[in-house]
Amino acid sequence: MNLGRRLPDASRETALVVGLVSGSHVINHLYLVLFPPVLTTLAADFEVGLSALGFAMGLQAFVNTALQLPYGYLSDNYDRTLTLGLCLGLGAVGAAILALAPTFEWLLVGQVVLGVGIAGHHPAHFPLLSDATAEDVRGQAYSVHGFAGNLGFAAPPVVILGVTALSGTSWRHAFGLIAAVGAIYGVAACYVLWRHVDDEVTRPNLGEAAGDDDRASASSRIERALAELRALARAPSILALGVVALIASTAFWGITSYVAVLLEDGYGVAPDLASLTLTAMFVAGAGLILVGGTLADRFRPGPILAGAYVLVGLAVLLLASMTVPPLLAVPVAVLAGSAGSLGGPARDKLADVLSTRTDIGRNFAVLTIGIMVGNTVAPPLFGALIESTGYSEAFGLVGAVALLAAVATVGIVARYREEIALGPSASSGD
Structure with missing residues (x-):
């Protein structure tokens, strides 16, 4: 279908898919940042330190990471609506367990279940977006998706503060409210996709050799799983881009997890303002994602991505110097946490052009x-560093990691410039 050069000109089905998938992104990102706004409260309630809570956040990310390829296989070979439904349903269950957790051990159980749910959102989202949009506006679709995700990141501090301001409520009520909203949205989104979106979008892009008989055979499923791994090994450009995502994510989650406590304990910012700085970061990032989507459709994505990481690194290093006046520390923190969003659509566009249509779920x-390995590593690593060496050293390392992501991006774009220029037809497939 011909969508023109502007996403608002898209068909009704395209708008529906982009809207539903973006809404799912909001919900999943709500789940990802439940802890950072209430770290000090959780530490007091469960009588644990920042390193233990960092382990809990990292555990969720580890489970999320481990299930990416299985969800990618499910999305590429079976059904994207099913993938999305599992993601949203299990995520809601995990958030509910967190809301009810009587002990720290149950908090860990909730994080595991939450990780199982969240793991499916990218493998479901990006194939749906890719098949529902034309290539010349796909960067804009990814930017809308990213914009929604940043709104999800921004919402927990506001929701938690709003709920806990009511008499007789706590963070548990806020977590429970978020779980209920996620469950309701999951049911509604899957129903609409099932009834109102064409199977060409929600079903996988299987090659000619992959018919229903193949999918029904257990031995064939094993062979296809092995083929997926072999194909992945033949796609070094995607693996390299995954390494860049890991490096950048380590910096991002270092900032996201601990910037509120840095502002509160290191700069003397009031606790409520420090928590709301997270919201400001993601709101600013949401706007930058939209800008980044337009840039990704008009210019080469590599320089956009590298430039965004440089901005993040410089802003974090400025914070780490501990020389910024407290009044300016908040806007600098907002820049540090939001500038990377400018490169999000460019990164997704790179992954898209390095993919064929049959492997896009796996590649994303x-x-x-x-991204999730970075999320796994960053909270326990930087939490332990803060407790052992202090905020300046820990955030200095965060800034250095962000700059490393910029250098790695430049190297990868230079190495695979011909493949990027040729697009999907030059990429490795199954």
């Missing part, structure tokens, strides 16, 4: 593995 799963 690889990208998400990189």
Whole structure:
């Protein structure tokens, strides 16, 4: 279908898919940042330190990471609506367990279940977006998706503060409210996709050799799983992009997890303002994602992505210097946490042009593995560093990691410039 050069000119079905998938992104990102706004409260309630809570956040990310390829396989070979439904349903169950957790051990159980749910969102989202949009506006579709995700990141501090301001409520009520909203949305989104979106979008792009008989055979499923791994090994450009995502995500989650406590304990910012700085970061990032989507459709994505990481690194290093006046520390923190969003659509566009249509779920799963490995490593690593060496050293390392992501991006774009220029036809397939 011909959508023209502007996403608002898209068909009703395209608008529906972009809207539903973006809404799912909001819900999943709500789940990802439940802890950072209430870290000090959780530490007091469960009588644990920042390193233990960092382990809990990292555990969720580890489970998320481990299930990326299985969800990618499910999305590429079976059904994207099913993938999305599992993602949203299990995520809601995990958030509900967190809301009810009587002990720290149950908090860990909730994080595991939450990780199982969240793991499916990128492997379901990106194939749906890719098949529902034309290539010349796909960067804009990815930017709308990213914009929605940043709104999801921004919402927990506002929701938690709003709910806990009511008499007789706590963070548990806020978590429970978020779980209920996620469950209701999951049911509604899957129903609409099932009834109102064409199977060409919700079903996988299987090659001619992959028919229903193949999918029904257990031995064939094993062979296809092995073929997926062999194909992945033949796609070094995607693996390299996954490494960039890992490096950048380590910096991003270092900022996201601990910037509120840095502002509160290191700069003397009031606790409520420090928590709301997270919201400001993601709101600003949401706007930058939209700008980044337009840039990704008009210019080469590599320089956009590298430039965004440089901005993040410089802003974090400025914060780490501990020389910024407290009044300016908040806007600098907002820049540090939002500038990377400018490169999000460019990164997704790179992954898209390095993919064929039959492997896009798997390839975005690889990208998400990189993101989630960073999420796994960053909270326990930087939490332990803060407790052992202090905020300046820990955030200095965060800034250095962000700059490393910029250098790695430049190297990868240079190495695979011909493949990027030729697009999907030059990419490795199954």
